[in-house]
Amino acid sequence: MMRWQVNSKRTLYRDQWVHLQTADIELPDGRHLDHRLIETGPGAGAVVVKDEKVLLLWRHRFITDTWGWEIPIGGIEHSETPEEAARREVVEETGWQINGRMTPLVYTQPSPGLMSAEHHIFLGDGVQYLGEPHDNFESERVEWVPSGEIRSLIQKGDISAATTLVALLYALSQQIIR
Incomplete structure (x- = not known):
């Protein structure tokens, strides 16, 4: 064994x-x-899709000194379910609120040879703009990126964060986004 x-x-x-x-x-x-x-601790996030566009954050990661597109994701607080945490993170990081369904999309362990991190990713449906993100320090900008551009952004290296890659590649493989 x-x-x-x-x-x-x-x-x-x-x-x-x-x-x-x-x-x-x-x-x-x-x-x-x-x-x-x-x-x-565990994390939760969402792939949010509207009108054939995906809600992404353009952010700098100081550890690797790189820029890239990421889905909204963050830690699950002690009193929250993964779905509740994903809904909260979307609002805090983007200013958009998911009013519709949250469907489990994928579960991932981004680096199990080194860390215990586990991420619960949902597909968010039905959004409403509330205003500027609460956590406006999280990203330089929040954009609705055409889903047809996701493959080229991955190829260029503009999408490289493990959980975002897993979530978007899975959504592409299931034709949730095209």
């Missing part, structure tokens, strides 16, 4: 967003690794 055994874990750092640990891992052949892992 190829399962790695966790013999022990030790905290290196912890705050409200992240828990960095070192783990003594035993491989199936008996060797040991000193492995790092990052535990984070």
